[in-house]
Amino acid sequence: xxxxxxxxxxxxxxxxxxxxxxxxxxxxxxxxxxxxxxxxxxxxxxxxxxxxxxxxxxxxxxxxxxxxxxxxxxxxxxxxxxxxxxxxxxxxxxxxxxxxxxxxxxxxxxxxxxxxxxxxxxxxxxxxxxxxxxxxxxxxxxxxxxxxxxxxxxxxxxxxxxxxxxxxxxxxxxxxxxxxxxxxxxxxxxxxxxxxxxxxxxxxxxxxxxxxxxxxxxxxxxxxxxxxxxxxxxxxxxxxxxxxxxxxxxxxxxxxxxxxxxxxxxxxxxxxxxxxxxxxxxxxxxxxxxxxxxxxxxxxxxxxxxxxxxxxxxxxxx
Amino acid sequence: xxxxxxxxxxxxxxxxxxxxxxxxxxxxxxxxxxxxxxxxxxxxxxx
Numbered sequence: 394x395x396x397x398x399x400x401x402x403x404x405x406x407x408x409x410x411x412x413x414x415x416x417x418x419x420x421x422x423x424x425x426x427x428x429x430x431x432x433x434x435x436x437x438x439x440x441x442x443x444x445x446x447x448x449x450x451x452x453x454x455x456x457x458x459x460x461x462x463x464x465x466x467x468x469x470x471x472x473x474x475x476x477x478x479x480x481x482x483x484x485x486x487x488x489x490x491x492x493x494x495x496x497x498x499x500x501x502x503x504x505x506x507x508x509x510x511x512x513x514x515x516x517x518x519x520x521x522x523x524x525x526x527x528x529x530x531x532x533x534x535x536x537x538x539x540x541x542x543x544x545x546x547x548x549x550x551x552x553x554x555x556x557x558x559x560x561x562x563x564x565x566x567x568x569x570x571x572x573x574x575x576x577x578x579x580x581x582x583x584x585x586x587x588x589x590x591x592x593x594x595x596x597x598x599x600x601x602x603x604x605x606x607x608x609x610x611x612x613x614x615x616x617x618x619x620x621x622x623x624x625x626x627x628x629x630x631x632x633x634x635x636x637x638x639x640x641x642x643x644x645x646x647x648x649x650x651x652x653x654x655x656x657x658x659x660x661x662x663x664x665x666x667x668x669x670x671x672x673x674x675x676x677x678x679x680x681x682x683x684x685x686x687x688x689x690x691x692x693x694x695x696x697x698x699x700x701x702x703x704x705x706x707x708x709x710x711x
Numbered sequence: 712x713x714x715x716x717x718x719x720x721x722x723x724x725x726x727x728x729x730x731x732x733x734x735x736x737x738x739x740x741x742x743x744x745x746x747x748x749x750x751x752x753x754x755x756x757x758x
Contacts, residue, residue: 399750402724403748403750405724406724406725406748407748409720409721409723409724410720410721410746412720413712413716413717413718413720413721413738414712414717414742414743414744415721415743415744415745415746416743416744416745416746417745417746417747417748418745418746418747418748419747419748419750420747420748420749420750421750421752422749422750422751422752423752425749425751426751426752426753429751429753431751431752431753432753439752439753440752442752442753443752445752446750446752463747465749517749520747520749521747524745524747525745526745526746526747527737527741527744527745527746528721528734528737528744528745528746528747529746529747530746530747530748531748531749533726533727536727539729540729543729555728555729555730555733555734555737556727556728556729557721557722557725557727557728557734557746558725558726558727558728558729559724559725559726560724560725560726633724637723637724
């Protein structure tokens with residue numbers, strides 16, 4: 394199921410791009426999912442999941458009049474697509490392609506991989522050229538694919554894309570709850586990727602479909618040490634979700650604890666938290682309310698269109 | 712929309728642009744540049 398890292402961080406950035414006049418393509422990477430053995434590589438289930446993704450983005454306001462949806466299998470059925478993949482593969486060594494595999498969520502140390510995996514970064518680069526893109530957007534965990542595409546572009550004299558990278562949204566367990574995997578030569582970036590919301594267990598993530606009550610329950614258990622902002626996922630959600638979407642953020646509090654607080658920038662809130670003017674509990678409960686508000690339209694959409702969500706639940710359960 | 716406004720919209724909330732000067736050129740030269748975001752169609756683990 395889609396989590397708020399994908400829905401809200403990517404969704405918001407895509408809206409910015411559309412507003413700035415971009416022709417924006419949401420690319421449903423069915424082939425890549427098959428290579429990455431999602432749903433055991435079952436293409437039918439992958440298509441179902443792709444349709445569901447399309448509904449999620451539509452529910453978030455990215456309707457077909459604003460963005461274009463393209464399936465990887467549409468591109469791959471074009472006669473020149475695989476030639477492009479091979480031309481790119483000829484510009485990079487197998488070792489280099491191996492080192493790019495953290496883009497598929499693999500640990501850098503993984504040695505025993507299917508040969509098909511080595512096509513993954515080459516296809517990701519080929520997609521960019523095949524769609525004549527000016528800008529390739531992704532979370533920072535995809536930077537290796539984009540760097541590779543740019544280098545291949547230079548070697549092949551194809552117009553190389555600008556790469557735009559967004560932060561990873563931390564899981565509810567924060568930095569301390571992340572796995573110990575190695576996802577990049579840069580230890581700091583590796584840590585960021587290891588702590589991302591999608592990386593670990595379901596209780597570490599907030600889904601687009603979670604009820605306001607469940608969101609609150611999950612947030613109550615979130616890692617949120619007093620005064621500390623580093624590695625604190627709750628404060629991160631204010632920075633990456635609440636402030637970009639709102640001019641001011643109000644923390645509602647009981648009168649006996651000092652009443653409501655209003656902040657017009659993340660820095661103000663951060664400073665107040667560091668100096669213990671905000672209790673972790675207030676930070677959590679208010680974030681739960683803000684998220685439930687941001688996800689209201691998604692809940693409304695799926696109340697009206699329950700089938701794609703039910704189908705997704707069915708294939709995930711198996 | 713002014714070029715500055717477009718640039719601000721595109722860059723806000725990002726951690727890295729490779730390269731900012733190239734992005735500026737794209738915005739200068741094109742009214743409707745092309746961009747994408749790719750998603751694996753998966754359930755429990757997403758990229």
